[in-house]
Amino acid sequence: MHAENTNYIKSLSDKFYPEVKALRHYFHMNPELSFQEFGTAKKVAETLEALGIETQTGIAKTGVVGLIRGAAQGPTVLLRADMDALLLQEEAEVPYKSQTSGVMHACGHDGHTAGLLGAAMILNEMKDQLKGNVKLVFQPAEENEGGALPMIEAGVMENPKVDAAFGCHLWGNLKEGQVQLKRGPMMASPDMFTIKITGKGGHASAPHLAIDPIVIAAQVISEFQTIVSRRKDPVKPAVISVSMIRGGETHNVIPNTVEMCGTIRVFDKEVRKWIPETMESVLRHVTEANGASYDFYVEKRFPPLINDNAMTELVEKSAVKLFGSDRVEWTETPNMGGEDFAYFAEHVPSAFFFVGIAPDEATPVSHHHPKFAWNDENLKVSMQTLAQVAIDYLNQ
The missing domain is CATH 3.30.70.360 (Alpha-Beta Plaits)
Incomplete structure (x- = not known):
């Protein structure tokens, strides 16, 4: 059954990839700063509603939450993506270049948002196999004030109560196609x-x-x-x-x-x-x-991001099913960057992981840089991994 699920996830990923890629391009061309993600949130909500997914908007100003209810009773797993862009003039020569002067997606949040929508498409097709619920959280303002805590304070962890949380970040120092994991303290x-x-x-x-x-x-x-x-x-x-x-x-x-x-x-x-x-x-x-x-x-900004060991090991098993052990790696070195997914990890057992976007080990991609750019194909890794993790958590 596990192999069947994994193969089906891959086939659905291929099916939905053109739409997810188009969504990524839309978000990249229309970047919005922290707590100003009104157009992004509108596009996210329209996409979820078109899939028939229960959708709430206006949470912590611009946050969006979708809920996929499985066929059987069970726990609720939260998947999170951040939506905000940066104050930066884009210099990357891509056909979907930012149309907003002085603002660009230079940290991959356009891919996080599109990737989670891709995972939503996959999971929505497989909801009859889910023993529980998937809560899809599209969060504002990770780059500055932090939208995770306001969303939690607005009740995103309840109705239904969240039991575990997962998120990922496209990572420029990691070769594309790779998934990187860290037990315990991951970000500062x-x-x-x-x-x-x-x-x-x-x-x-x-x-x-x-x-x-x-x-x-x-x-x-x-x-x-x-x-x-x-x-x-x-x-x-x-x-x-x-x-x-x-x-x-x-x-x-x-x-x-x-x-x-x-x-x-x-x-x-x-x-x-x-x-x-x-x-x-x-x-x-x-x-x-x-x-x-x-x-x-x-x-005081975000707390340290501390991964739960059991949840991180679950991500490893899910990623190995999809990509094989040679594309899944552990690191013992935490990262001094900050990430407000840490607030979710303070509330429930959670795991955050990196998805590589560097063309090769010798060519890292610099985040927060005007020439920041990455291959759309990396969307498949994030959407497949998030979907597989959700299914494996609920059905374990």
């Missing part, structure tokens, strides 16, 4: 911080009469690096990056203030709490020693 919490150091401005020729916030900022940045290299347990990875510093206007004036911002990336919840506390301790001591003051603000 991408928290942000902003700092303002206030000193006392003055003439650059008389620094003794001023309190120079530029020198103080330099000391603070240097001390921040020792938090990771000398104060933190080295077996618990973390990154503190100051990625913006702004202060002063001209060569002969010491400014009153310096502003900085950056990111904190960790996989451990205790380390996530400890690092900002330690950063503030550094700020307090360095500014007090120099007669300055500071403002410090941390914006």
Whole structure:
């Protein structure tokens, strides 16, 4: 029966591929930013409704949820895709180039959305074989504020209650046709911080009469690096990056203030709490020693994405059925990028995985780049894997 299901999934994938490819091109040509995905959501809802799938719209502003009810009673599995694009002018020479100036799909979310619609088409054809329900979640705003938590708060995990969740990301550092898995911590919490150091401005020729916030900022940045290299347990990875510093206007004036911002990336919840506390301790001591003051603000973004071992192993079995063991690989190295699928993983046992889009190992595809582009054929891998995982979870 397993082989029959897998072969049927592949044949349905071939059947629906032209439509899924056309959907991907539509989404790519009409990119929309976070919480502005009105046209994308409309197209998603129309596609689901045309299939006869129960559809809800306007969840967390632009989110869409479809529900496929199986022939038999059973658990509910959630499959998720993100829909938003990026503020970037497209330079990739493709026939379906972005028609919106300054906005493009440079991270593959057009493929995530189209791929999940493809999985929906497959699963809808096979609903008589499902022992339970499939909830199809099309989420806004992964790139910025994060739409997963607002959708959860709007009740997406209930009615019917979700028992497990799966999602995937097209990945430019992985050869196309490959599926990559990771047990446990997979992606980091991408928290942000902003700092303002206030000193006392003055003439650059008389620094003794001023309190120079530029020198103080330099000391603070240097001390921040020792938090990771000398104060933190080295077996618990973390990154503190100051990625913006702004202060002063001209060569002969010491400014009153310096502003900085950056990111904190960790996989451990205790380390996530400890690092900002330690950063503030550094700020307090360095500014007090120099007669300055500071403002410090941390914006907690998504939590670390922690895969459930059993769900990740289920994805492996499903992917091996489809593609063979040589196209399914494990990695022991987590990724410092952030992903708000983490909120779903906090609620139910979940697994997130990567689908390769690089033409070969020597030619990675750069995400968030104006020339970001990938082969439509990779849609088949994502739609087949999501469909097989859903069926295997419900019918295990």
